[in-house]
Amino acid sequence: MIQESIRNQITFSQIAAAEGLKAGLQITPEALIDQVRESGIRGRGGAGFPTGLKWAFTAAEKSDKKYVICNADEGEPGTFKDRVIFENWADLVFDGMALAGYAIGADEGIVYLRAEYTFLREKLEKCLAERRKKVLLGENCLGMKGFNFDIHIHMGSGAYVCGEETALIEALEGKRGEARNRPPFPAASGYLGKPTLVNNVETFAWIATIMVKGSDWFRGLGTEKSSGLKLFSISGDVESPGVYEFPMGISVNQLLTEVGGRGAKAVQIGGASGTCVPSAEFDRAIAYEDVATGGSIIVFGQQRDLLDVAENFLEFFEDESCGQCTPCRIGNSKLLEGVRLLKKGECSAKYLNELCKLAETMQIASKCGLGQSSPNAFLSIVKHFRKEIFNREPVAV
């Protein structure tokens, strides 16, 4: 019942299974990490931490045991590219994980797959079994003596916050998925207290690709601070929703032209935790240095009520906040109440101003990325659509 989502040419199609893994194992772990670093790739999950640096940190830790974790808890509203990657290029992800294992000195990889993607599990298990048969996993992987990397799948149980890497680790340990205090970072003390590398599904697939096509190739694409290509999940009011590959730094305008979304009123970049960009700013670049995204692009046509959008996002966060820290647990409820007041035409300008200041506190005082980013959409909608959100008739009692 699920239909093909791919909408343009995607580089992963050019890469064969194990090709990147074979290439990467030709060089030393140090050289491999250098390659990753030189490619300039940053985390494809959304936070955008330089991947090479993360690998180097985890590699530098001395430990008898380390873990490589693939974050497949793709829960950001509007994103589905990781699902598409697993449906089409699972081998590249596993190649990337094995490369990471080789680079940092880990022998165990775990895929944390969100509960909603249970239907993918069988296929992925089959793929892993195939790889074991071909000695792309398991003892003396690819004939390299002492490199015994294997991967298993751990199912999520339905919690958006587990996309945050320390919450994910807590979940793996059998606990409530609540973000940890950092430092220490997972690179030093992660799963079961061991050095742990957590990367997004797409990041691993790109690493395998970079091993084949070279770090210079990757670096040559995109912008200086946001190198390479990226998959985007496009949904909302467009002619052809689906997964697209674009270079980083693409402008919102260009992107809308490609996907058939011209004439949009606004675009939500980065999902519920991202920013709502109004049409006046469609020349902005989708890149870490401008508007960052893990790939979620939701297009709003002229007919959309952005207060409905803000309400939907805040309902999401009110439910999906892990609930441990005060700003996020209560703050999102307060913002939601405020949006509902606005919808009813019952919110004073003074109170809206207070809520905006509260939202700013949430951004800097919350414990993890969820609370820090949950007010983004609210703030950008209030900032850019003031006229629209205040123009409500009070609801007759």
Place this chain on the structure above:
Amino acid sequence: MLISQHEQTLDQLQGLVEKHGDQRNALIPILQDFRDQSGQITDYAMQAVANLLKIEPSEVYGVVSFYSFLSERPQGNFVIRLCRTISCDMAGKQAVARQLENDLGITFGETTKDGRFSLEWANCMGVCDQGPAMLVNETLYTKVSPEKVGEILDSFKSRA
């Protein structure tokens, strides 16, 4: 010989402990498997698994109540989860929701009297390009429209 519900639960859990181990990190896989086998995680099962893993029942409850796919206690054979997040919302989830409620005669969070269908909301399911999306147990339906709801429900009515 008749064995009690509790003994059956315990047997089941012991098997799962053998499969997943008796450490804390086995807790969620055990709960997931138990839910899949039994439909829901019972009060007794939470206490029994705590005992087997040498943790306290409150800790198990803390975990169960945290995760949507563990905490819901749908009684129905078929659990319908409709995505309520933005893209599916814009694609018309509200009309689908109304149709589901009308056709089943229950509201979200409820189970039909015959115990066959439970209706739940879900957050983003990752098929935003094909909304509204709906899961029935593990089967995913995309681009669901109100007129398709009846058809989908009928296909399950004939199953056990």
Place this chain on the structure above:
Amino acid sequence: MTQQATAANTEMIPVTIDGKETRVASGTTILEAAKHLGIRIPTLCYHEDLCVEGVCRICVVEIEGMWTLQASCTYPITQAITVKTHSPKVRKARRHILDLMFSEHYGECYSCARNNNCELQNLAQEYGVDEYRFGHPDLPIFNIDKSSFAITRDNNKCIQCRRCVRTCAEFQEVKALENVGRGNKTAIGTFLDKPLGEVVCINCGQCINRCPTGALTAKDQTDLVWDAIEDPTKHVVIQTAPAPRAAIGEEFGLEPGTPMTWEMNSALREVGFNKVFDTNFTADLTIIEEGTELILRLYKTLVQGDTSMPLPQFTSCSPGWVKYIEHFYPEYLGNVSSAKSPQQMFGAMIKTYYAEKNNIDPKDIVSVALMPCTAKKFECNRPEMADSGHQDVDFGLTTRELAKMIRESGINLPDMPKSDFDSPFGTASGSGVIFAATGGVMEAALRSVLEFVTGKQVENFYDHADIIPVRGFEGCRYVELKIPEEVGPVPAIIQHLVPDWNWIKGATVKVGVAHGTGNARKVMEDIKAGGKFSECHFIEVMACPGGCLGGGGQPIPTNLDIREARAKAIYAEDRAYGEAGKARKSHENEAVLKVYQEFLKEGPCGHLSHKLLHTDYTPRGKYID
């Protein structure tokens, strides 16, 4: 030398906080460094006794070069940083966090048990909260849980700092309380959100002592006690345990560790109690009964090969510990001394011996116990605690509740004249006093057992009869004591139980002491694994950290310094008994000896003793319906 060694092991990191510079060992938190510099950072979820959680976010500070604020309680300093603890950003954030808490905190300060001793209230004042910016609830959301005999939970006042959860998990390893739910539905709950009275809770009340607000309080029974005092047909007596004396001064603004024993006696009479007794009388009685039971266990097991009374023997004075073992290790209930706790022994004695002696109908006696403890409220309501034919103890009051009654009577406790306890139970021995500290019951028992066996003063073996090895705040202690080769005659009081001491001379007595049920668990697991504690003959367990002086009914706040100050006061009082020529050993307590002559004529562990002073236990396990 030492300093050099420290510097070599731990890197010293320069840090600047609010313009003040210092160097701290790598890994020191910002909060600790600030404290060191004399800079106050407000906290709520932080508690010195517990591991850090970093959830309330009130302690956030600004680190130069970082966009987000950091929780100072969790942030370890590992490289040179510059910190601002009250920049505009920080102040605004703190005020917002308080505003958010107040938007959910329901309950009036005036009617709250924690009025004037509430961390949230203090912060509201400190940060000038003058309005509820994001609203304030008009109505409660949660029902108040009054199901427990000991602890009342009002989640409407909870700010979710999780200190109670950590106390219950880390300190006590009971885990009655847990974080449940997710998102805005997250709350502190229990297994299946059942009432506290129905789940595995040991009533220790340690959660109350660490709650920053009034969300957790002891079940208040002062109104009922006032009713009794005001009822002319009732004879209201109060027994007072040793731990409250060392702490109640804190309720009246005195430094921790200021004893108020004699002032309190006068105050209690002023409040309206007809008689004021010293629980130490039955502490001494407990030593005789429990000590005799120990001798019997040893004799039966080691000499007669009778395994009906297993070793080690566990103490039974702490009702938190008793309920803990009933839930967690019911298979070891046979090891728990059958002797009742001093509170319950006194209860039984008051409504029998005392009633008879004074010609009072026991049904007209209201027996109140002042305890440092919330679990005592549960203990006195145990159905089996009615051996006098009535409920032996009617009310267990905490130190905090009694302080409230004293204040309500217009009394400033430190101003009261000193007075002694009432007869016939009089003043007890110093051994009774030290029951309040961890290791105290063990020390008291050893003082008597050593003298029983050797026939010599214990001062011959330990200076001033201070058995130092069993003292201290270490979580689990294991101590070996050598019984001398030379033994004395068996004292008359227990001659009918053992013929001589030859079987024990030269033996090594192994004892253990644990405080906090988390430490008790360590001891129990060690016993199960056949470790050194399994070889012990006698083990003292107190459910609360530091023993009764750190009890769940004691003044708030609590921390290690406060508990140590209270312990100091306790041991000083024991010393003072010696210096004043009063008895320091339980078997020297004249009133106790008189009771055995007049009333418990068959002696310790005799028939009447068993009826009134001993009890049995309920294997509870952990499953609930």
